[in-house]
Structures are given as C-alpha cells and as structure tokens.
Amino acid sequence: MKTNNIYLYDGSFLNLLNLIKILITKQIIPHNIKDTTYQPNLFDEIISLSIPNADIFNEIIKSTSKEIFNTLYLIFCSTNENKEIIIYYFFAHSLKFHNKIYYQRNLKSVSSALAITKYVSNENHKMKGFLRFRELKNNLLYAEIAPENNLLFLLSKHFSIRLKNDYWLIKDVKRNIISIYDKHDFYLISGDNFTLETLEYSKEEKNMNALWQQFYKTIGIQERKNDRCRLNFMPKKYWPYIIEMSDEL
Amino acid sequence: MELKEKLTILADAAKYDASCSSSGSTGWSNSKIGNTAFSGICHSFASDGRCISLLKILMTNCCIFDCKYCLNRQSNNIKRAVFTPEEVCYITLNFYRRNYIEGLFLSSGIIKSPDYTMNLLIETISLLRHKYHFGGYIHAKAIPGASEYLLKKLGSLVDRLSANIELPTENGLKLLAPNKDSQKVNEIMQFVKTNRSKHFTPAGQSTQMIIGATNETDYDIMQKSSSLYTNYHLKRVFYSAYIPVNQDSLLPTLNTPPLKREHRLYEADWLLRYYNFKVDDILTPNNPNFNLLIDPKADWALRHLDEFPKEINHCSYNDLLKIPGIGITSAKRIISSRKYFNIEFKDLIKMGVVLKRAKYFITCNGKYFIDKSFFKKEIIESSLVLDNKPQTTDNNKQLSLFL
Numbered sequence: 001m002k003t004n005n006i007y008l009y010d011g012s013f014l015n016l017l018n019l020i021k022i023l024i025t026k027q028i029i030p031h032n033i034k035d036t037t038y039q040p041n042l043f044d045e046i047i048s049l050s051i052p053n054a055d056i057f058n059e060i061i062k063s064t065s066k067e068i069f070n071t072l073y074l075i076f077c078s079t080n081e082n083k084e085i086i087i088y089y090f091f092a093h094s095l096k097f098h099n100k101i102y103y104q105r106n107l108k109s110v111s112s113a114l115a116i117t118k119y120v121s122n123e124n125h126k127m128k129g130f131l132r133f134r135e136l137k138n139n140l141l142y143a144e145i146a147p148e149n150n151l152l153f154l155l156s157k158h159f160s161i162r163l164k165n166d167y168w169l170i171k172d173v174k175r176n177i178i179s180i181y182d183k184h185d186f187y188l189i190s191g192d193n194f195t196l197e198t199l200e201y202s203k204e205e206k207n208m209n210a211l212w213q214q215f216y217k218t219i220g221i222q223e224r225k226n227d228r229c230r231l232n233f234m235p236k237k238y239w240p241y242i243i244e245m246s247d248e249l
Numbered sequence: 250m251e252l253k254e255k256l257t258i259l260a261d262a263a264k265y266d267a268s269c270s271s272s273g274s275t276g277w278s279n280s281k282i283g284n285t286a287f288s289g290i291c292h293s294f295a296s297d298g299r300c301i302s303l304l305k306i307l308m309t310n311c312c313i314f315d316c317k318y319c320l321n322r323q324s325n326n327i328k329r330a331v332f333t334p335e336e337v338c339y340i341t342l343n344f345y346r347r348n349y350i351e352g353l354f355l356s357s358g359i360i361k362s363p364d365y366t367m368n369l370l371i372e373t374i375s376l377l378r379h380k381y382h383f384g385g386y387i388h389a390k391a392i393p394g395a396s397e398y399l400l401k402k403l404g405s406l407v408d409r410l411s412a413n414i415e416l417p418t419e420n421g422l423k424l425l426a427p428n429k430d431s432q433k434v435n436e437i438m439q440f441v442k443t444n445r446s447k448h449f450t451p452a453g454q455s456t457q458m459i460i461g462a463t464n465e466t467d468y469d470i471m472q473k474s475s476s477l478y479t480n481y482h483l484k485r486v487f488y489s490a491y492i493p494v495n496q497d498s499l500l501p502t503l504n505t506p507p508l509k510r511e512h513r514l515y516e517a518d519w520l521l522r523y524y525n526f527k528v529d530d531i532l533t534p535n536n537p538n539f540n541l542l543i544d545p546k547a548d549w550a551l552r553h554l555d556e557f558p559k560e561i562n563h564c565s566y567n568d569l570l571k572i573p574g575i576g577i578t579s580a581k582r583i584i585s586s587r588k589y590f591n592i593e594f595k596d597l598i599k600m601g602v603v604l605k606r607a608k609y610f611i612t613c614n615g616k617y618f619i620d621k622s623f624f625k626k627e628i629i630e631s632s633l634v635l636d637n638k639p640q641t642t643d644n645n646k647q648l649s650l651f652l
Binding site for chain 2: 055102105111130132133134159186204208210211214216224225226227228229232240242245
C-alpha cells in the first residue's frame with residue numbers, strides 16, 4: 001500500500017527553509033510538510049529528519065532573489081493549510097526560473113502561491129491603516145489586532161520606523177503573540193510569557209478617542225452616504241479593533 | 250470655545266474637499282516621529298465610503314470671499330472658528346501617534362488677507378516640521394493671491410500643495426465665485442510645476458473642480474482636465490459632485506448629487522492618464538456627455554468594434570490597454586507571460602483580467618469564448634449593461650411591489 005510521506009518541521013520559517021533545502025538536495029518530493037502539531041491519519045508516514053537551524057536566509061536570497069525570498073515569507077504568514085508544500089514547490093521552481101517565475105502563472109503551484117501572497121500583502125497594507133494604538137498611563141502605546149494572517153512581524157517593522165521614538169506593544173489576540181518595541185528593536189514573544197498587569201489608559205486617552213470619533217462622524221457627507229462602499233473597503237471583521245467603528249457594531 | 254467644538258466646525262467645513270490621498274512622497278529626513286508610505290495608506294473609511302487618510306481640517310472657516318456654492322461664504326450666518334497653530338499640532342501629533350491618520354491636510358478660508366492666511370498656514374506647518382520634527386504626510390492648500398515668497402516657503406514644508414480651480418470654465422467661476430480669479434490659481438500651479446523637487450512638494454500638486462453646479466458638458470470638463478495635466482503636470486484632478494449647501498437663484502436645485510457622472514469622470518480621467526486615450530477618443534462635441542449605463546472604455550470599444558476582437562497572444566501593449574476588463578497590471582503580465590507560454594482563457598483569470606467584461610473583445614489562440622456569431626454590437630452591449638448589477642436589483646424591488 002502506498003503511504004503519504006509527511007515531513008515535520010518545528011513551525012518556524014527558518015526551520016522550514018532548512019528542511020526544504022535538505023529535501024531538494026536529496027531530491028525527495030514530499031506528499032506534504034507539516035508542523036509538529038499535525039494529527040496524522042491512517043495513510044500517513046510521518047518523517048522527522050534532524051534539521052539544522054542554520055541561518056540560510058542569505059544563501060536562499062543568493063540562489064534565488066530578494067523578491068522570491070519575500071514571496072516565500074508572505075506565503076508563510078498566511079493561514080493556508082498547505083502553505084508549507086506551496087512554499088516547497090514555489091522555491092523548487094524558482095531555483096530554475098528565478099524571477100521569471102512571476103510570469104509562469106499557467107503553472108498551478110505558481111498561480112496559487114501568488115494568489116496567497118496577494119491576499120497576505122493586501123491585508124498587511126490594510127492593517128497598517130486600521131491598527132489603533134491606545135496610550136497607557138506610562139506613555140506606552142498599546143494595540144490589539146486580530147488579522148487573518150500572521151502579520152505581526154511585518155507590522156512591527158513598519159511601526160518601528162514610523163514610531164521609532166515611542167515605546168509600543170502590539171498584541172495579536174488571535175495567535176497570542178506580542179511584539180515589544182524598546183526604541184531600538186522589536187521582539188516577538190508568546191503572550192503566555194507576558195501579561196500586562198492592568199490596562200490603565202492615560203488621562204488624555206479618553207479625550208483623544210472622543211475627538212477622533214467626533215472627527216470621524218463629521219467628515220462623512222450625509223448626501224453621499226454609502227454603506228456598501230464602506231464595507232467593501234473596511235470589512236466588519238476589523239471593526240472590533242477600530243475605535244471609531246466600535247459604536248456602530 | 251472647546252477644542253472638540255472647533256474640530257467639529259472646521260472638519261465639517263473641510264469635508265467637501267475630495268482629495269485625501271497620502272501617496273507619492275519620498276519622505277523627510279531627520280524626523281523624530283512619522284514617515285510617509287509611497288503608496289499612501291487609508292486609515293479609515295467614512296460613512297460615505299471615502300477614504301480617511303489625513304486629518305482634513307480648515308485653519309479657519311472665516312472667509313472674506315462670497316462664493317455662491319461654498320458653505321463658508323461670507324454672507325452665510327454660521328458659527329466661525331479659528332485654530333491656533335499649537336492646537337493643530339496637538340491634534341495632528343496625538344492622532345498620528347495612535348495611528349488614526351497618515352498626516353495632515355490643512356486648508357483654510359481666507360481670513361483678513363491672502364498673505365495673512367498663508368502666514369498662518371506656514372506658522373502651523375513650520376511648528377510641526379521644526380519644533381515637533383514631524384515626518385508624516387502634509388498636504389496644504391495654497392491661497393490664491395498670496396505672495397510668491399510665501400508660496401515658496403509653504404511648498405518647502407509640505408509633501409503636496411494644491412490650489413482648486415473650483416469650476417471647469419472661466420464663465421462658471423465668474424458667475425459663482427466672483428472674488429476668485431482663475432489667473433491666480435494658474436500662477437500657483439505654474440510656480441509649483443517649475444519649482445518641484447525632492448525638497449519642494451515632492452508629492453506634486455492636485456486640484457479639484459465641482460461638477461454639476463454649472464452647465465458644462467462632460468466634454469468641456471475632460472478638455473479642461475487634459476489641459477491641466479499637460480500644462481501643469483498635475484498628479485490628480487479631483488471631481489466633486491455638486492451638493493447644494495446654499496440657497497441661491499444662480500445655483501441649480503438637485504435632489505441628489507450627480508455621483509454616477511462623477512464616477513464616469515474619474516474613469517475617463519484614468520483613461521487619459523494611464524491608458525493613452527485622448528479626450529476626443531472618449532467624447533466629441535457631438536457626443537459631449539458620458540453614457541451613464543456603460544463605462545467610457547467599454548463605450549469606446551463598442552463604437553470601434555471593427556478593431557475587435559483582439560488576439561491576446563499577439564496584440565501590442567497599447568492594444569491590450571484598449572480592451573475593457575484589462576488594466577495596466579494585467580496588460581503587463583500578459584506581455585511578459587506570453588514569451589513563455591500560449592495564453593488561454595483560463596490563464597487570464599489568474600492574471601487578474603476581468604474576464605466577465607474582456608471575453609467579448611478578445612480571442613485566445615484564435616478562439617472566441619463562444620460561437621463567433623455572437624460577436625455583435627447589440628448582444629455585447631446588452632450583456633454589459635445587464636452586468637451592472639445595482640440598477641437591476643433596484644428594478645427587481647420595484648417590480649415585486651406590483652406582483
């Protein structure tokens with residue numbers, strides 16, 4: 001009986017790339033690649049290789065390109081349940097095609113990979129706008145987000161340039177990860193290892209919220225009211241974390 | 250007056266300005282807070298579906314002018330307010346830190362004199378840039394009639410500078426805005442065009458005109474836009490459907506703003522800027538207004554059906570751009586991809602082509618999507634009109650009342 005060879009990795013991007021490198025060198029075509037939480041079914045053959053955690057990011061960029069590396073990372077941020085195997089095929093193809101791979105949309109593994117990256121980068125762009133910080137008592141800025149994709153790293157990069165002289169925290173509520181920025185660098189840590197004792201807002205916070213909500217209400221033109229258009233651009237799933245929308249929920 | 254009340258008055262007075270874009274800037278060095286994103290970022294969407302990217306406010310709604318269409322005209326009996334420069338900075342910085350906004354859009358009614366108003370804007374933006382080292386996006390309105398050295402100063406502090414031409418024709422302006430002189434607006438645009446650099450309005454200039462307050466045709470409006478793009482290298486011309494805020498015998502009475510017309514103007518504007526269309530391709534003096542049922546590109550294609558269907562695997566980039574349902578991105582993808590493989594209908598969907606519209610106008614490897622005998626103007630036209638869903642659902646609702 002034929003079994004499905006499933007390769008395991010530890011859930012991190014680096015570990016996945018190291019595993020894929022081994023598979024490609026050994027010319028193994030996996031049925032799928034999963035992280036260690038995977039529940040195998042009857043036909044699965046689970047294989048755990050010993051994977052080095054070597055820093056091969058630069059090596060990958062060298063053998064392909066910066067764009068391809070970014071594409072791989074964007075796919076990794078998605079919640080697609082087959083993202084690992086999609087990364088495997090996209091990377092394998094890109095070793096051959098290099099940047100010409102972006103014009104090979106007739107290949108299924110390319111078009112599905114690019115559809116995922118489009119979805120992830122669109123949401124990332126949206127979240128750069130929709131994320132809302134609140135000021136806590138000690139001047140610390142605190143934001144909660146719950147995007148579909150795992151965007152905490154990309155968003156932290158964005159805000160570490162934009163708000164470089166503030167201390168801030170961003171919590172991905174869905175995944176229970178927190179990004180902490182200390183005016184130099186940001187660090188991603190699990191929410192289990194970190195609790196904010198009390199979320200006490202600063203004195204100004206309430207006033208600013210009120211000013212902003214007032215501005216939001218004022219700026220819309222009554223004669224042009226268009227709920228459908230607004231919903232298209234700002235889907236309801238984001239509303240709970242957008243302070244000016246919480247009234248309308 | 251409390252800050253909240255001021256903000257309400259001065260945001261309400263600014264809301265009719267259509268522009269809220271925060272794109273195109275290359276950023277400011279040495280800032281301590283904030284940067285710009287070349288693509289621009291929308292932070293929220295208002296109840297009218299328009300993007301909120303910038304804190305859009307007036308410095309003051311006091312105005313010595315008396316333009317008929319404007320809420321802030323001198324003869325209107327409304328509550329007036331003036332921000333202090335520090336107040337504007339305080340709101341901008343606090344909103345920015347909380348990621349509510351991408352920056353500031355500061356405009357103003359004309360208080361005392363153009364120079365006085367301009368100085369007020371400069372003082373405010375100077376504070377933001379130099380005292381608070383703010384590196385976010387700033388769009389300011391230039392005040393027509395202010396001195397050139399003030400214009401120079403303001404331009405060196407902002408990402409984008411704009412002056413509104415307000416109405417598409419000289420006659421319209423004379424009728425409705427007797428205090429405004431279009432020559433002064435042209436001078437500003439000429440000045441910005443000549444001086445634009447990395448340190449002077451890096452994101453360029455834009456302008457806005459009100460549509461439907463005077464009786465210009467769409468052809469007149471497009472001619473005006475086209476000349477603005479050619480003469481002054483504007484980034485954008487914004488069209489703002491006229492909304493009656495004042496009662497005046499010189500103003501038309503409209504029940505609803507002409508939003509569909511505004512939409513068609515934007516579509517045609519895009520065709521001018523990115524699709525190599527000329528105004529006379531889209532409209533003519535004999536056919537001076539848009540077809541409200543079909544978008545300008547499809548309308549053009551239907552009038553030039555002898556040039557179709559185009560073969561996706563052979564036709565030029567420029568020809569691809571003329572096909573309804575194909576945009577810049579998908580046209581580029583088609584050109585690059587067909588070197589590597591023969592494109593079929595199923596591949597087009599993966600490239601982002603809106604096949605629902607494009608399929609009537611193309612062949613892939615010589616094949617039409619259906620029997621070629623269906624390639625007739627009437628058939629394509631009715632299918633395209635039927636695809637305009639919102640109108641048909643309205644009709645359905647009305648019908649059901651009678652059934």
